[in-house]
Amino acid sequence: MKGAAVVGSRRRPDDRIVASLAFGAAGLFFFNVVFGPLAVVLGLWALRRPAVTGRGRFFAGLGVVLGLADLVVLAVLVVASARGGGLLHVRAA
Numbered sequence: 001m002k003g004a005a006v007v008g009s010r011r012r013p014d015d016r017i018v019a020s021l022a023f024g025a026a027g028l029f030f031f032n033v034v035f036g037p038l039a040v041v042l043g044l045w046a047l048r049r050p051a052v053t054g055r056g057r058f059f060a061g062l063g064v065v066l067g068l069a070d071l072v073v074l075a076v077l078v079v080a081s082a083r084g085g086g087l088l089h090v091r092a093a
Contacts, residue, residue: 016046017060024066032070032077039067 020043027035043063046052052060 020063
């Protein structure tokens with residue numbers, strides 16, 4: 001089998017898929033300005049490979065979605081910061 005790493009009877013997942021998922025999940029909590037774009041790029045790069053099928057395509061797509069969610073979280077935090085408070089800031093009437 002050329003180009004596919006085999007572990008036992010299972011194929012080893014593409015490293016880009018694993019990295020995309022890891023960066024996407026970590027970016028929800030830490031360094032979303034860096035991890036979000038990395039997750040999107042790695043996930044799309046993995047999806048472009050013809051060898052990625054089935055569950056691999058699902059997980060690569062999930063990495064892209066998590067990366068986009070990281071960017072949404074970043075946007076919400078930037079807007080909340082620009083408005084002069086945190087997300088749970090309550091103004092006195």
